[in-house]
Amino acid sequence: MDPKHSAFETKAAVETKHLAGPEVSAAFEEFMGAFEAFKDANDQRLSELERRGGDPVTTDKVERINSALDTQKALIDELVLKARRPALGGAGDLVSDIAAREHKSAFDAYVRHGETAGLKRLEAKALSAGVGADGGYVVPGETEREIGRRLAALSPIRAISDVRVISSGTYKKPFMTSGPAVGWVAETAARTQTTSPVLDELSFPAMEIYAMPAATQTLLDDAAVNIDEWLAIEVEAAFAAQEGAAFVIGDGVGKPKGFLAYDTVAEDSWEWGKLGVVATGVDGDFPTASPADPLVDLVYALKSGYRQNGSFVMNRRSQGAVRKLKDENGQYLWAPPLAAGQPPSLMNFPVHEAEEMPDIGADSLSIAFGDFKRGYLVVDRAGVRVLRDPYSAKPYVLFYTTKRVGGGVQDFDAIKLLQFAA
Structure with missing residues (x-):
């Protein structure tokens, strides 16, 4: 192995160990080894193609190592994602705002036992806190933010796009299709009248996406189970899969336009x-x-x-x-x-x-x-809502979780x- 590559691996290994410990470090080192084997095998394949048209055994070896690289990279990404997930509900997550803590407590009682009195009281005090039993109730702020962080880690297009949070159903963005006429002119020369700019408008409606995780009443009764974290984990994969498809190939009908x-x-x-x-x-x-x-x-x-x-x-x-x-x-x-x-x-x-x-x-x-x-542009309407359903799939309790998301090309x-x- 050449010294340049050795130095590269040393730097990468240090960063990796600092990130998530020995498990991720070992997986990353295995990935780097597989990539070196891939380069050697592919160089051999190219050399054989030049000499005698290629060896099927070598070509198959390259494809197998190529596939192994994809598998190993997916494993590393999964390990890193787990390492980066912050715990919810611990002592470090206690919010100073009394209303936020009250909302969190009321939401926990609703999810575990179906008690709606606390959330209805909050709804009476501040109309943005809930939308009634038929439409579900808004999750606490830290749970919504955690769902957003997890979606950014799993949804590739969301992670690299511009994300805006709105409170209405549609985000409208004006843009200039043509600007005012401009030009150079001498100090005393006549100036012709300039044309006005032409404006148009892009519209990004927020569409509803849903997931329906299920839980047993035993799990909900278990005080050691962090309900906020459980809900975020259950809906993240479902939301990310639907978003990922819509942001790339969505037709814009009932979903974002890819x-x-x-x-x-x-x-x-x-x-x-x-x-x-x-x-x-x-x-x-x-x-x-x-x-x-x-x-x-x-x-x-x-x-x-x-x-x-x-x-x-x-x-x-x-x-x-x-x-x-x-x-x-x-x-x-x-x-x-x-x-x-x-x-x-x-x-x-x-x-x-x-x-x-x-x-x-x-x-x-x-x-x-x-x-x-x-x-x-990815548009998130503020608020993730949850409707508790203990009747449709007894003995399981379903949680109909909805979020409104839009998207489209802005430039x-x-x-x-x-x-x-x-």
């Missing part, structure tokens, strides 16, 4: 309201000669003001394909994360996995690159797509 659902146009003919597309030049694949060129074209299709905060978005199978690519100097374009909990990089830009992105195929839009913080110049087409 960025792949917008109209596209060749980058050379880009116009506002559509996403620019860069073609690979080959149906369903990278070109055989200079396969990295389309990725370079994709990166530089983005203006410099957006590019400095750019990120790649693709699914794990597409990432497995780009993991094999090299530049003209024989260096791999894909690089492993510097430490556990960080994303890998492609051409020095972070790579985020979104499983809803399409696999590489004919005419597929399988890779996105852009400044998603400026390009995509069409900030996201570009790679299309695997001629």
